[in-house]
Amino acid sequence: MKASAGGYARANDLREALDLLANADGQGRVLAGGQSLIAAMNMRLSTGDMLVDISRIAELAGVAEDGETLRIGALTRHAAVGADPLVKTHVPLLAEATGHIAHAAIRNRGTIGGALSHADPAAEFPACALALGASMEIAGPDGSRTVAAEDFFEDVFTTALAEGEILTALTVPKQRPGEAQLIEEVARRSGDYALVGLCLVKRDAGHRVALFSVGATPILARACMARLDAGDLDGAVTALQGEIDPPSDTQASAAYRRHLAGVLLRRAMARLTGVPA
């Protein structure tokens, strides 16, 4: 179908974008890469939006080192995240995850900030942010604030972003020596949304496991993480399967998703330890 937009305005800087949102009578929608928003508009899931096109705001794109963290601008496109040498070196999870996100032409347009703000429960970057313990930088009419990934994803397509606010960057701790990060997922076609996906980060402080496509938001599997820290993989699989409540849909049943989650955890641990699952 064809998209139905209420209006369009292009912001040249962040201040202008915030002003536009403030003046959109509650109909404002931030347009970045548009790879989910325009698809939703085409399917008439969203109509009458006052589109605030932020995609030209150069200050919101790019990756920079900031001490022990990496700051990734919200408008950094998926392809740029995947190819960035700083990301590859310091946050390899994000680089690996990029390969699972849709297809080349979509990765060329989609942005990491857009993916995080859209908060699709089947998307890779929100789960990565959760597994990494990332922080979201948010700008609003009254200034900026920071929200931890664990507090950012609230429900299906719902985040801690308030009306009139814009996600400006993601801040991620750099990988430390001895740390390992990886992602595993199962999809029906390469690049399609995951039936189930799993991010695993192993740090000195312990394991972090985030799952996606198993609930309304990406989920940090705390019971599973505790069992992994104790060196009990079988217990971790059981714990994981007990703490998720996946949906049944036309793609997969809840029972199949629960089974896959366990398979993915075993695969991830096999890659991590070099011991076949």
Added chain:
Amino acid sequence: MTEMFRDKIDVEITVNGEPVEARVPAGQHLIDFLRQTVGLTGAHASCEHGVCGACTVEVDGASVRGCLMLAAQADGAEVWTVEGLTERGRIADLQAAFIAHNALQCGFCTPGMLVACDELLRRGGTPSRAEIREHLSGNYCRCTGYEAIVDAVETVAKARAGKGAA
């Protein structure tokens, strides 16, 4: 202050090397602008939600979905469609290989396939069949001509590598 939002937007886009000025509706897809306003019907509007890849065109040097980008967003951009790439001769060997390997069949997906394949081949090197399949995973062929398409792309990649060309 909602007058800041417009339902018609003036754009200047370079399409296949030629400047185009137009006033486009706020919600118009780039692919519809190219087909209906500019008259370039090579790339196809098909699924219109980013799944099938038939609308793939090149914008500022990268392949994009013509149905997931608004014409308004292309203001100032350099757009190439299969017609322009054909005229430049940039994909002549790829097109010849598609014909030789019977990789186009009904031809509906072919313009999008060619733009997607062109992007892969311009990276240089000789991609494996798995890498070719991965890169083309976002382009549907309803005739299921994938094997022949992969054959054609692989042939061109090897031929270009043999000549030392990128």
